[in-house]
Amino acid sequence: MSSTMKFLKPVNVIAAGSMTGTSVLTGSTIDCSGLNTVAVQAVWTGTPNGTLAFQVSNDVGVTWSTVALTPALSNPAGSATNTAGQWANNGFSQCRLIYTNSSSTGTLNVYISGRGN
DSSP: OOOOOOEEEEEEEEEEEEEOTTOEEEOOOEEOTTEEEEEEEEEEEEOOEEEEEEEEESSTTSSOEEEOOBSOOOOOBSSOEEEEEEEEOSSOSEEEEEEEEEESOEEEEEEEEEEEO
16 A cells, blocks of 8 residues: 655745735635645845734634744844744644734745645
8 A cells, every 4th residue: 555645845825025014914825734744934035023923724714723833933023034933734724824014114935835644
């Protein structure tokens, strides 16, 4: 009996998102069903200040819940840098990342990948 492991190659879910004013950037929804581990990387330029949140859903995106990544994502705090973390999927079917800007400006790119069994 052979099995095929499911992989999700890195997907750019927020591409060159403008981090300005009080903008909210919502990444593309990813089908994370069948993935045991989901990895997230956020890279930004400029001097933005804001909050990153990784969210999951089991009702086709009607309701979203924020879950923690390990390590926790660092939020943009006034300088260009990046952050990454991973999440152990316990059965959720969809995931996404959102960013809420509070001040200053920058450009955001977010990538999500994963693997299953």
